[in-house]
Amino acid sequence: MPIVTIQVTREGTAPDRQSVTAEEKAALIKGASELLLNVLNKPLEATFVVIEEVDTENWGLGGLPVLEYRRQLAAKMK
Amino acid sequence: MPIVTIQVTREGTAPDRQSVTAEEKAALIKGASELLLNVLNKPLEATFVVIEEVDTENWGLGGLPVLEYRRQLAAKMK
Amino acid sequence: MPIVTIQVTREGTAPDRQSVTAEEKAALIKGASELLLNVLNKPLEATFVVIEEVDTENWGLGGLPVLEYRRQLAAKMK
Amino acid sequence: MPIVTIQVTREGTAPDRQSVTAEEKAALIKGASELLLNVLNKPLEATFVVIEEVDTENWGLGGLPVLEYRRQLAAKMK
Amino acid sequence: MPIVTIQVTREGTAPDRQSVTAEEKAALIKGASELLLNVLNKPLEATFVVIEEVDTENWGLGGLPVLEYRRQLAAKMK
Amino acid sequence: MPIVTIQVTREGTAPDRQSVTAEEKAALIKGASELLLNVLNKPLEATFVVIEEVDTENWGLGGLPVLEYRRQLAAKMK
Structure with missing residues (x-):
């Protein structure tokens, strides 16, 4: 009787998507x-x-909202 | 100092409802x-x-999104 | 398919008990x-x-571990 | 590797706000x-x-939805 | 930055085990x-x-502690 | 009425400690x-x-239990 809770940011995996798709959710549930x-x-x-x-x-x-964290990380990597 | 967390699917209990009503939520909180x-x-x-x-x-x-799970279960029951 | 999570402090409801009893847990689950x-x-x-x-x-x-919170509250009530 | 989960009601801290602001969220994350x-x-x-x-x-x-709880508490305080 | 929480009963997968083994936990984490x-x-x-x-x-x-639920289910199946 | 849940590994902050101390927990609650x-x-x-x-x-x-993850990370850093 397990319960698996998957928390992810609401983002798409491709530039034209705003969120996880129903197909990706079904794959997470199946997996x-x-x-x-x-x-x-x-x-x-x-x-x-x-x-x-x-x-x-x-x-x-890292003490920051995730989009700001990524921006700063990307800037450091330049 | 208990904390009770109730997770339910966002669905109505009658055909014309899309979600749990405020009255039902109040009853859950009271109960x-x-x-x-x-x-x-x-x-x-x-x-x-x-x-x-x-x-x-x-x-x-059952490895499936819940609506798909119910569809397959209903089909088996026929 | 609801999930109900009940978080309580590990304490007995009577002076001679250190924790919630199996009977009390069964009553929570049933209720x-x-x-x-x-x-x-x-x-x-x-x-x-x-x-x-x-x-x-x-x-x-109240910014305090619960036993300390109760001690301070009891002292104020005197 | 800690995880901190902060649950709050969706309300503003000023009369003209409907929810926690992005600045407040960033302050919670930093803090x-x-x-x-x-x-x-x-x-x-x-x-x-x-x-x-x-x-x-x-x-x-208190057995009530939070807005109703506050209404009753305010009425008692009168 | 996903977080996956896996809740399971504290039971072994073989008669001589009382809990999930370290190897099984590592497999859950990897998977x-x-x-x-x-x-x-x-x-x-x-x-x-x-x-x-x-x-x-x-x-x-089913309104029962899980071991009692299984006992009743097993009795019904006889 | 916020709820703050803090999940940490059961480890001490000094070599002679096996877990978070009561003082550290009180400081987390206060903070x-x-x-x-x-x-x-x-x-x-x-x-x-x-x-x-x-x-x-x-x-x-990183797909590994945390102690194993740290071991591999430390080995890479040599």
Whole structure:
């Protein structure tokens, strides 16, 4: 009876996308459920998966909102 | 000082509703707070309740997004 | 398919107990599941309940660990 | 590698605001990350901060949705 | 910068084990991180995985603690 | 009425300690509560803080349990 919670920033994986697609979400659900089946022998039916998309201004890293963190990291890399 | 977190899919309990209503949310908050009072003797004032509504495409069960899971289950039942 | 998470301090409801008892946990699980059935018509089978017991030194309120908070509150009440 | 999750009601801190501002969120992220650095010596880079804004009708206290709780409390205080 | 939280009951996958083994935990961490890499192109370094083991008396299903639920289900199946 | 959840690995900040000390936890509780007061004007009384200590074998990063991740990182740095 596992519960897998996946928290990601609300962003697309391609320039023309604003968020995770329904297909990508289905792949996460399938993959997480199969992982619990393969590693701990939990039947697929027993696993709940919850995906939480978090707005980028609500996600922090390195003491900064994530988009600002990436900007500063990119600037340092130049 | 309990915290009760209730995660449900964002769906209505009747065909013409898209989500949990404010009345239903108030009933969940009241019921969860009274449960902690009755079982563990926690005063109503001490309990926080947080309701999280999760889009159906973000909720997985049986390795599938929940609406697809229900479709396949319904098909099997025929 | 709701998930109900109940976080409480790891304390007994009587002087001779150090923690929530198995009977009290069973009552929380039963009550939370019935609440979702009554309010949102979710079948008992569909609801997961997870109880998290938190050590009192890991729980804060009013800027203080909870036992210290209660001590100061009790002193003020005298 | 700490994770700090901050749950607040979706409300503004001034009458003309409907929610937490981006500046306030950045201050929460900075403050939480510095707290972990100062107290536990965790490098800023190691800390994730996630802010969750919860609609007021989804937040309960004293057995009531929070706005109703405040209304009743204000009435008692008169 | 995803966070994956995996909640499972504290049980072994073989009769002589009382809990998830370190090897199984490492496999869950590896699998969850690779899933985020494969589906959303998130670098392994960016993903945090947290495994929470929950005592069986703290996990409820069908309105019952999970071991009692399984007992009743097994009895029905006879 | 904010809730701040702080998840850290169960480790000491000095070689002779196995976990976060009670003093460090009190400092986290105080700091987190003051942060919400300073940034969002939330009264200290309104903020709950919950600290979750996670065993190092239950925390993953870079696709590895955290201690193994640090070992490989240290080896690369030589």
